[in-house]
Amino acid sequence: MEDIAMTDQELAVRLNHRAKGVTEVVLNRPDKRNAFDDVIIQQLIKALEQVDADNNTHVVILRSEGKHFSAGADLGWMRRMADNSRQENLDDSRQLARLMNVLNHLSKPVIGLVQGAAFGGAVGLAACCDIVLATEKASFCLSEVKLGLIPAVISPYVVRAIGERQARRYFISAEVFTARQAEHFGLVHEVCEDESAMERRCDELLLQLALNGPEAMKAAKDLVFAVSHKVIGQDVIDDTAQRIADIRVGEEGQEGLNAFLNKRRANWIPESN
Numbered sequence: 001m002e003d004i005a006m007t008d009q010e011l012a013v014r015l016n017h018r019a020k021g022v023t024e025v026v027l028n029r030p031d032k033r034n035a036f037d038d039v040i041i042q043q044l045i046k047a048l049e050q051v052d053a054d055n056n057t058h059v060v061i062l063r064s065e066g067k068h069f070s071a072g073a074d075l076g077w078m079r080r081m082a083d084n085s086r087q088e089n090l091d092d093s094r095q096l097a098r099l100m101n102v103l104n105h106l107s108k109p110v111i112g113l114v115q116g117a118a119f120g121g122a123v124g125l126a127a128c129c130d131i132v133l134a135t136e137k138a139s140f141c142l143s144e145v146k147l148g149l150i151p152a153v154i155s156p157y158v159v160r161a162i163g164e165r166q167a168r169r170y171f172i173s174a175e176v177f178t179a180r181q182a183e184h185f186g187l188v189h190e191v192c193e194d195e196s197a198m199e200r201r202c203d204e205l206l207l208q209l210a211l212n213g214p215e216a217m218k219a220a221k222d223l224v225f226a227v228s229h230k231v232i233g234q235d236v237i238d239d240t241a242q243r244i245a246d247i248r249v250g251e252e253g254q255e256g257l258n259a260f261l262n263k264r265r266a267n268w269i270p271e272s273n
């Protein structure tokens, strides 16, 4: 898989083949604590769209190089943009909104690996992943108000991940919260002792995900979006009945059920892959 290079500057986003069916999207700007600017946002979108379209990728890992996951938006970029018109700022922030949306709705499971600090927009990146592992020393902060800003674009995802109650506090206080607190709030699924433990846990999760039908995982992710925050009325009841009916008559549903009944492992991925 090719690297994502859109400028001649050092590659800030890399794609890394980790294992069969598993591609890592790696933020690679450790000297600036993996802060992302407009160029890196474009690189991230391109990388995510590439792995989404890649038939050989079934699981995506979002991670970064260095001591910290990410310091969020590049403050030099934010400062530069402040000299531009409101319209230019609107066009610019829509790109970050697009990144969050692409990541959140990726058609494949995304595992986020968080070490060190995840500040500002980086909390949004974590909130858009399906499974988040963090090291014991990871720390989180919605630091925007300290800079006179707000966590606007990331807010829909972060509020869903940590809940309105915690958002009310941490959006306005900009207090740092620990990996354990993040786990308690629901942003992080598991806290691991250190980075090696996080890698081992990630490998276990990858084995677990490899047992599951890729199309079923995609449909399961869509299902969460379809039923969340909806009144359980006739529309939702009909929609969910149609979804399981579609899956049952589909290729993967048949393969999964046949495999179980014949006491064999399901063969989801064609041998050529």
Ligand SMILES: CC(C)(COP(=O)([O-])OP(=O)([O-])OC[C@H]1O[C@@H](n2cnc3c(N)ncnc32)[C@H](O)[C@@H]1OP(=O)([O-])[O-])[C@@H](O)C(=O)NCCC(=O)NCCSC(=O)C[C@@](C)(O)CC(=O)[O-]
Pocket (backbone or CB within 6 Å): 031, 032, 033, 035, 068, 070, 071, 072, 073, 074, 075, 076, 096, 117, 119, 120, 121, 122, 124, 143, 144, 147, 149, 150, 151, 152, 153, 154, 155
């Ligand atoms: C992450 C720690 C704790 C690491 O703490 P540390 O390891 O002690 O690192 P440091 O603070 O010494 O920084 C190392 C280098 O990284 C740079 N750096 C560091 N962060 C940034 C940044 N964001 N943008 C640009 N550069 C950054 C920093 O300027 C320095 O560069 P050097 O002086 O060596 O050339 C610390 O660096 C820190 O607190 N950084 C600021 C984090 C922050 O407040 N981020 C919020 C960004 S605003 C945002 O994300 C807005 C958004 C997206 O949410 C809006 C929306 O949702 O609509």
